[in-house]
Amino acid sequence: MSRGRPAPEGDRYLFPREPRELDRLDVQHYALREALGANYLAPLRHPASILDVGSGTGRWACDLCGEFPGALVVGFDLVPGRGDRPVNYRFVRGNVLHGLPFLEGSFDFVHQRLLAASGIPLTSWSGVVGELVRVTRPGGWVELVEVDPWLEPAGPAGRQLFELAWKLGRSRGIDMAGTIFRSLDLHLRRAGLMDVARHEVRIPIGEWGGRIGSLMGSNLRALFAGLCAPFQERFGLAPAECCQLLTAMQREWEELHSAGPFAVAYGRRPD
Ligand SMILES: C[S@@+](CC[C@H](N)C(=O)[O-])C[C@H]1O[C@@H](n2cnc3c(N)ncnc32)[C@H](O)[C@@H]1O
Known part of the structure; x- marks a missing residue:
C-alpha cells in the first residue's frame, strides 16, 4: 500500500486503507441494501448467531444487530471498522486465508460480501467457502455476494x-x-450445501439510475480515485490523466446508462 496505515500481514486488499475508503464502503452498502431491498436474501428464521466475514466498516453487521437484537453478530476482518457498536456486536480480527478462529457449527448465518475482487485469491476461494460452511451449524445458512x-x-x-x-x-x-x-452457487453446492439459490441484479451506475445509481456512481468514482496512486506507482499513469479518465468514465456511464452486475448466492448446511 502506498498511502494510509500500513497493511496487515497477508493483506491483498486492492484499495488504500484510508478513512475515505470506509466512507466508500458505507455508500456501497446503502446502494446494495436498497437495490436488493434487504440486507440478505437467505430465508432466515430467528438466527441466534451471525458471522460477517470481511466485515469492512461493520455497517452490514450493525444493521443485522438491529434486525435481530437477540442475536450475537460477529464481524471478522483484517482491520477493525468504525467505532461505536451495538451491544450485541463483536469484532474479531483475523485473516480468513489462515482459517476462521471459530468452532465447527458456531453460527446460524454466515455472510461474506465482496471479497473476491478485493482480497481472496482465486486459488484460495474453495478453501475459504469450505471454512464458511465448517463454522455454520447444520441447518444454518451461508450467503455470498460478489460483483463482476x-x-x-x-x-x-x-x-x-x-x-x-x-x-x-x-x-x-x-x-x-x-x-x-459466475460460479458462486456452484461453489456452495460443491461445499455440500443444499437448497442453493442464486439471484443476479444489474445495479445502475450514475445519476440516470436515480438514488441507487447516484450512490453507486459515488462508490465507483471513489473506488477509482483510490486506485489512482497504485496506477501511478505500477503503470506510470499520471494523477491528472487518471482524473481525466475518471471524469470521462462518469460522462460515459450517464450517456450509456451503464450498470454493474452483482450476484447473491445462498445455501443451507444439511442437518
Ligand atoms: C470490499 S470490502 C467489503 C466489506 C464488506 N463486506 C461490505 O460489503 O461492505 C472487503 C473487506 O474484506 C476484508 N478482507 C480482505 N481480505 C481479507 C482476508 N483475507 N481476511 C479477512 N478480511 C479480509 C478487507 O479488509 C475489507 O474490509
Whole structure:
C-alpha cells in the first residue's frame, strides 16, 4: 500500500486503507441494501448467531444487530471498522486465508460480501467457502455476494480504467475475470450445501439510475480515485490523466446508462 496505515500481514486488499475508503464502503452498502431491498436474501428464521466475514466498516453487521437484537453478530476482518457498536456486536480480527478462529457449527448465518475482487485469491476461494460452511451449524445458512468487476456497457475511458484495475488485481492473484462471480452457487453446492439459490441484479451506475445509481456512481468514482496512486506507482499513469479518465468514465456511464452486475448466492448446511 502506498498511502494510509500500513497493511496487515497477508493483506491483498486492492484499495488504500484510508478513512475515505470506509466512507466508500458505507455508500456501497446503502446502494446494495436498497437495490436488493434487504440486507440478505437467505430465508432466515430467528438466527441466534451471525458471522460477517470481511466485515469492512461493520455497517452490514450493525444493521443485522438491529434486525435481530437477540442475536450475537460477529464481524471478522483484517482491520477493525468504525467505532461505536451495538451491544450485541463483536469484532474479531483475523485473516480468513489462515482459517476462521471459530468452532465447527458456531453460527446460524454466515455472510461474506465482496471479497473476491478485493482480497481472496482465486486459488484460495474453495478453501475459504469450505471454512464458511465448517463454522455454520447444520441447518444454518451461508450467503455470498460478489460483483463482476465490469461496467455494462462501458465506454473507452471506463474500459481503460477497468483494464488497469484488472491488471493490478491479477498481479496479486485476485480474480478479475468474474470467474468467482459466475460460479458462486456452484461453489456452495460443491461445499455440500443444499437448497442453493442464486439471484443476479444489474445495479445502475450514475445519476440516470436515480438514488441507487447516484450512490453507486459515488462508490465507483471513489473506488477509482483510490486506485489512482497504485496506477501511478505500477503503470506510470499520471494523477491528472487518471482524473481525466475518471471524469470521462462518469460522462460515459450517464450517456450509456451503464450498470454493474452483482450476484447473491445462498445455501443451507444439511442437518
Ligand atoms: C470490499 S470490502 C467489503 C466489506 C464488506 N463486506 C461490505 O460489503 O461492505 C472487503 C473487506 O474484506 C476484508 N478482507 C480482505 N481480505 C481479507 C482476508 N483475507 N481476511 C479477512 N478480511 C479480509 C478487507 O479488509 C475489507 O474490509
